[in-house]
Amino acid sequence: MTLASVMRRAARLLLVLGAISIVTFGLLAVMPGDPALALLGPGATDAAVAEVRASLGLDRPLIVRYGDWLLSALGGDLGTSYQTGQPVVTSLADRFPLSIELVLVSQIVALAVAVPVGLWSARRPGGIVDRICSVGGLGLLSLPMFALGSLLVYVFAVTLKWLPATGIPSFGDDPLGHVQGLILPVLSLAGWQFAMYAQILRGEARTVLAEDYIETAVLKGLPTRAILLRHTLKPASLSLASLVPITTGELIGGAVVVETLYALPGVGRLMVDAIAARDLLVLQGAVLAVAVVFVMLNLFADVVVRWLDPRIRSHHAG
Amino acid sequence: MPVEQGTPSAATTVTSPDPAPAGTPARRGAGRGLGPGALVALGWLAGLSVLALLGDALPFIGDPSRMTSLPYEPPSSAHPLGTDEIGRDVLSRVVYAARVSLPIAAGAVAVAMLVGGIIGLLTGFLRGTVDEVGQWLLDVLVSFPPLILAMAVTAFLGRSPVILAVILGLLFVPPAARLVRTHTMATSTREYVVAARVLGASRIRIVFREIVPAVVPHLLAYAVLAASAVIVIEGALSFLGLSIPPPTPTWGGMITAARDGLAEAPHVLLVPVAVLFATVLALNGLADTLRSRLVETR
Amino acid sequence: MTLLTLTGLNVSIADGTDRIHAVRDVGMTIARREIVGLVGESGCGKSTLSRAAVGLRPAGVTVSGSVRLDDTELLDLDHRTLAAEVWGRKVGFIPQNPMGALNPVLRIGHQLTEHMRRHLGIGAREARTRAADALAATGIPAPVAALDKFPHELSGGMRQRVAIAMALACDPALLIADEPTTALDVTIQAQIIDLLVTLCRDRDMAMLLVSHDLPLVLQVADRVDVMYAGRVVERAPSTGLAERRAMPYTAALLDSVPTLSGPQPVRLPAIGGTPPDLRAAPRGCAFAVRCGHADAECATREPTLQPVRGDDHLTACLRPLEAKTPVIGEDETAPETAADRAVPVLRATDLVLEYRVPGRPSFRAVDGVSLELHEGEILGLVGESGCGKSTLGRALTGLIRPAAGTIEHPAGETADVQLIFQDAKGSLNPRRSILDVVAEPLLYAGRGTTRERREEAASLLASVGLDPEVLGRRAPRRLSGGQAQRVAIARALAAKPRVLVCDEPVSALDVSVQAQIINLLMDVRTATSVSILFIAHDLAAVRAASDRVAVMYLGVVCEIGSAEEVLGAPRHPYTKALVASVPGQGGRLRASLSGEPPAPGDPSSGCRFQTRCPEAVPECAITRPPLVDLGPTQAVACHVVAPSRQATGVSPS
Numbered sequence A: 001m002t003l004a005s006v007m008r009r010a011a012r013l014l015l016v017l018g019a020i021s022i023v024t025f026g027l028l029a030v031m032p033g034d035p036a037l038a039l040l041g042p043g044a045t046d047a048a049v050a051e052v053r054a055s056l057g058l059d060r061p062l063i064v065r066y067g068d069w070l071l072s073a074l075g076g077d078l079g080t081s082y083q084t085g086q087p088v089v090t091s092l093a094d095r096f097p098l099s100i101e102l103v104l105v106s107q108i109v110a111l112a113v114a115v116p117v118g119l120w121s122a123r124r125p126g127g128i129v130d131r132i133c134s135v136g137g138l139g140l141l142s143l144p145m146f147a148l149g150s151l152l153v154y155v156f157a158v159t160l161k162w163l164p165a166t167g168i169p170s171f172g173d174d175p176l177g178h179v180q181g182l183i184l185p186v187l188s189l190a191g192w193q194f195a196m197y198a199q200i201l202r203g204e205a206r207t208v209l210a211e212d213y214i215e216t217a218v219l220k221g222l223p224t225r226a227i228l229l230r231h232t233l234k235p236a237s238l239s240l241a242s243l244v245p246i247t248t249g250e251l252i253g254g255a256v257v258v259e260t261l262y263a264l265p266g267v268g269r270l271m272v273d274a275i276a277a278r279d280l281l282v283l284q285g286a287v288l289a290v291a292v293v294f295v296m297l298n299l300f301a302d303v304v305v306r307w308l309d310p311r312i313r314s315h316h317a318g
Numbered sequence B: 001m002p003v004e005q006g007t008p009s010a011a012t013t014v015t016s017p018d019p020a021p022a023g024t025p026a027r028r029g030a031g032r033g034l035g036p037g038a039l040v041a042l043g044w045l046a047g048l049s050v051l052a053l054l055g056d057a058l059p060f061i062g063d064p065s066r067m068t069s070l071p072y073e074p075p076s077s078a079h080p081l082g083t084d085e086i087g088r089d090v091l092s093r094v095v096y097a098a099r100v101s102l103p104i105a106a107g108a109v110a111v112a113m114l115v116g117g118i119i120g121l122l123t124g125f126l127r128g129t130v131d132e133v134g135q136w137l138l139d140v141l142v143s144f145p146p147l148i149l150a151m152a153v154t155a156f157l158g159r160s161p162v163i164l165a166v167i168l169g170l171l172f173v174p175p176a177a178r179l180v181r182t183h184t185m186a187t188s189t190r191e192y193v194v195a196a197r198v199l200g201a202s203r204i205r206i207v208f209r210e211i212v213p214a215v216v217p218h219l220l221a222y223a224v225l226a227a228s229a230v231i232v233i234e235g236a237l238s239f240l241g242l243s244i245p246p247p248t249p250t251w252g253g254m255i256t257a258a259r260d261g262l263a264e265a266p267h268v269l270l271v272p273v274a275v276l277f278a279t280v281l282a283l284n285g286l287a288d289t290l291r292s293r294l295v296e297t298r
Numbered sequence C: 001m002t003l004l005t006l007t008g009l010n011v012s013i014a015d016g017t018d019r020i021h022a023v024r025d026v027g028m029t030i031a032r033r034e035i036v037g038l039v040g041e042s043g044c045g046k047s048t049l050s051r052a053a054v055g056l057r058p059a060g061v062t063v064s065g066s067v068r069l070d071d072t073e074l075l076d077l078d079h080r081t082l083a084a085e086v087w088g089r090k091v092g093f094i095p096q097n098p099m100g101a102l103n104p105v106l107r108i109g110h111q112l113t114e115h116m117r118r119h120l121g122i123g124a125r126e127a128r129t130r131a132a133d134a135l136a137a138t139g140i141p142a143p144v145a146a147l148d149k150f151p152h153e154l155s156g157g158m159r160q161r162v163a164i165a166m167a168l169a170c171d172p173a174l175l176i177a178d179e180p181t182t183a184l185d186v187t188i189q190a191q192i193i194d195l196l197v198t199l200c201r202d203r204d205m206a207m208l209l210v211s212h213d214l215p216l217v218l219q220v221a222d223r224v225d226v227m228y229a230g231r232v233v234e235r236a237p238s239t240g241l242a243e244r245r246a247m248p249y250t251a252a253l254l255d256s257v258p259t260l261s262g263p264q265p266v267r268l269p270a271i272g273g274t275p276p277d278l279r280a281a282p283r284g285c286a287f288a289v290r291c292g293h294a295d296a297e298c299a300t301r302e303p304t305l306q307p308v309r310g311d312d313h314l315t316a317c318l319r320p321l322e323a324k325t326p327v328i329g330e331d332e333t334a335p336e337t338a339a340d341r342a343v344p345v346l347r348a349t350d351l352v353l354e355y356r357v358p359g360r361p362s363f364r365a366v367d368g369v370s371l372e373l374h375e376g377e378i379l380g381l382v383g384e385s386g387c388g389k390s391t392l393g394r395a396l397t398g399l400i401r402p403a404a405g406t407i408e409h410p411a412g413e414t415a416d417v418q419l420i421f422q423d424a425k426g427s428l429n430p431r432r433s434i435l436d437v438v439a440e441p442l443l444y445a446g447r448g449t450t451r452e453r454r455e456e457a458a459s460l461l462a463s464v465g466l467d468p469e470v471l472g473r474r475a476p477r478r479l480s481g482g483q484a485q486r487v488a489i490a491r492a493l494a495a496k497p498r499v500l501v502c503d504e505p506v507s508a509l510d511v512s513v514q515a516q517i518i519n520l521l522m523d524v525r526t527a528t529s530v531s532i533l534f535i536a537h538d539l540a541a542v543r544a545a546s547d548r549v550a551v552m553y554l555g556v557v558c559e560i561g562s563a564e565e566v567l568g569a570p571r572h573p574y575t576k577a578l579v580a581s582v583p584g585q586g587g588r589l590r591a592s593l594s595g596e597p598p599a600p601g602d603p604s605s606g607c608r609f610q611t612r613c614p615e616a617v618p619e620c621a622i623t624r625p626p627l628v629d630l631g632p633t634q635a636v637a638c639h640v641v642a643p644s645r646q647a648t649g650v651s652p653s
């Protein structure tokens, strides 16, 4: 990539980040009713309300308030939770690791199963593997994560009692318990991802397998394994990588659901609790943080696709 | 979330670009008959809509919030699908929950297709600055994970069905707009559109007579897929307790509430899960059929 | 010594619920070092046969009969054994489409070495050295550097050389080349064919050369097999086949191909109709419905391959032709056309056309072209791909706005120029009936009621030889390529144009259909006095169709004149090379030009052709040669052939 294209990309990223900050800030600003009252919750004293109003600077013009808010956000100050009195940034830092672990592990599990299944069913379109994969995939794609998760709880926690239904000890305290506690949440998250990846890969691999260059490779006498893994997977995985924005978005949403379902202390749970308690600064901070992470991940995926695909790579250099 | 899939092609050998057409019987009767799977799906969706519409005018269906029996009753003749944690009729509740999900899905899809369709058509046809600005706006919209944005907005703005439909609809504006833009651009460089330009067709005529008819079928196929995705997201919101507040029944809310009685009364979980699953599956299956039909007939 | 023996080979392909019998009862032998050509029109089963001949049986394809390579029966081997022992090792395969035949995301070096390492059991380093040697043998400049490139970084010709190197890498005894040059420009095609033949001779390889181009095959193959509807219908040594052909189909194929030599026919002999549907086995001779020589027996008895003139000449025909009997088409005298009066209807002066790509310098596709189109004439425009032919054509229709220069319409308006596309089917809206498609221009012009428009469309359809009753209500999807091109012509005529720009109107069509369309265009010209700009890369087709011819190279016109002058006695070095590269003029086909055109839009000074010109002089690198008149109609842009000093004072016509 040339310097110019890096600059263009960076400029675009800045614009998007700016817009994210405006939207997040705007959430509080356009909220119907008195934000101070909402922040403090019902039953707040008039004095407290007045104090919060002053500290929020609600009497000042919107643009000035936005400037202030942005400056302190950039400085790592997203306000304080009225519920716990903890700085929002601190609670975010506490909660992020578990969410990231959850998302990463389920992503890996989903991909590890989807790649062989997708390739295998593309190899013989209409064959048994292909049919199972397409019917099963459609089914899994149609089973929302909270429904799948509830079913898993019913089967493995309530009926079979193999795995815990809620909670997770930290890895340091109880490694085995941590892994056990992770299994159901990861399965709930990975189910949909797996189906998505397998379906896309299957479609892409089929298209690739019909390309002339596959026939060339076959008639070079390459073994089937090399045809599938080298000549098919690499081109087909390009579209898999370009799916990342969609699947990560889905995963982050899924993490909220799964953390609530299994009572796991992650960012998603933090947000749901904050909404229930109307702890709006926490919610605002979490939304901002999640959106920034999300945008960065997408940018990263985009860069990876560009790097993987030599056609795009040199197109941008040329 | 829905994605435009690549077109799988079954051919592994070279196919002639110009199969002898004289006397060739029409291949695979394109356009006629939807196949049994799609018919079942349509039947399910129609049946569910009718049930939801008629509501307690039907036998077996009563007021969904009345406690008519003991909690966790198994299915019986009085309560064909049993009762829930506080003794309400599960059948009535799943049917009434459709009154929430289906209209919200319909509204959201209407918003998404209308707004996304117009943006996509404008950006794809006009290109240039309009396109740049449009793309940037869409970039902003997609820079929030969908569920997070929906959660945040409903938390701050409230949770009426209209707000839900609009916000869920907005989530699907970017993909709808991109889809329409892509097809608009592809169609306007297609040779038959170029031919129409040379033959003297006006711009308006090109947009409405050549491009729109080519794009709309793709948008419709996508709309079905989007409807299923909206139902899932709305379900997640109600599962989290962030959609229409109780006592109005929702599928997600019923699934959450079933949690505590799983051991003794699994039907309280299984019924809403099954109904939700069947609905989403029906929509996904229909979308698949529509899409492959589009690919086949080009 | 026989290398490959096919006996009773049948191939059928599952197509939904039907089966297509793509190859029926074919027997064939290929001897060591023999070059066998396999020709026939699209869909006759050439590709299917060539794959079955190496034992390839993809899902849905059923092969029966026998395929023996040396002493091994390939149909008894499973896929795994074939891959390990036969493919890439004993037979090399050269695919048709060099753009699609190399994996876009793997480096050339990887694709060249992976099968070498497997078949020859050598290490990565040695394989790389050998790969570089193989590339060098195919004439790739800087082979070592090429190893680290990706396919898209190479031109089509270079990619085809890589594909050849890949096929040769393990020294196979047999090469299968399926249309190895179809996607390439004619000068590159000559290079590649030359290379293939030389390699076969040098390395004692046999080759099955599959092609639809009969003149090309006749020129390079030892023996030719002509296929029709899944069968071999004629087999003969290629020398003298043009005169000795016995099967009416072969004769028709030979006659309908336009040539560069010999008298120019007024109409091309064309084969009517289309090949049969291969789903059901034909009852009599599959060619009977199109055959001008058929009698009653032909419709009931299917002929088998029998010797006709000597043991090495076989044909499947009940009534073989005598040597050299014309089968189709009669000579006519050329009708008077308006072209003879030279009234200009369209004039381009110093036209410059550019494409703007955001973030990159604009790219100049046409760089100072002046042209005049006369009433009722057909002006052929030839040149290799990327030289700016289509851009120029589109600018003349008003689709592209010139960056500089002017386009004048001395006799009318812009809307008087209509366009015909290469992909005729793609140019018809798939959602309209054919009648409505043809009526489109009338609708846009706001003429008449729907009924009247449809009536006019029906008569236009009839005028291009289509039956409006049968086809009028159909969707364009169900037309053949030739029919679709007729519909497109009818539609263009509905706009009552003065000028018709035809952009490669026949290059997607089989020769027999190509001849029909060229004839139709000539008829249309005679009937309506429309002027036609006939853009094509096929010189022979252009010669058959055109009164005058302009030759383009990299955005400039380098020679223009009457068809006889430019193609019969070319003066510009580039035109000479182009003409010499066309197969079918006797003698061995030789590459007359080395190298490839530089990237289009390269803003170097001097003559555009200097990098490949065999006659270049120092002056060529400095100044751009202007078009200089050599006679009343011919003009050439070249310092050597037509020095511009001499030309001063000669007034342009």
Ligand SMILES: Nc1ncnc2c1ncn2[C@@H]1O[C@H](COP(=O)(O)OP(=O)(O)OP(=O)(O)O)[C@@H](O)[C@H]1O
Pocket: B011, B012, B013, B014, B015, B016, B017, B019, C013, C014, C015, C020, C022, C040, C041, C042, C043, C044, C045, C046, C047, C048, C049, C212, C278
């Ligand atoms: N995968 C396939 N599915 C269905 N029909 C096929 C398939 N491959 C080939 N055919 C049909 O089999 C017949 C022979 O095709 P084949 O590709 O061998 O012809 P060809 O002579 O090589 O044509 P071309 O000159 O167009 O390459 C045609 O009728 C073609 O439509």
Ligand code: SF4
Pocket: C247, C248, C249, C285, C286, C287, C288, C289, C291, C292, C293, C294, C295, C298, C303, C316, C317, C318, C319, C320
């Ligand atoms: S067998 Fe009859 S129909 Fe067939 S090619 Fe010979 S003469 Fe023509």
Ligand code: SF4
Pocket: C572, C573, C574, C607, C608, C609, C610, C611, C613, C614, C615, C616, C617, C620, C625, C637, C638, C639, C640, C641
């Ligand atoms: S001007 Fe020079 S380089 Fe150009 S064609 Fe003539 S001789 Fe060749």
Ligand SMILES: [Mg+2]
Pocket: B014, C046, C047, C048, C178, C179
């Ligand atoms: Mg072929």
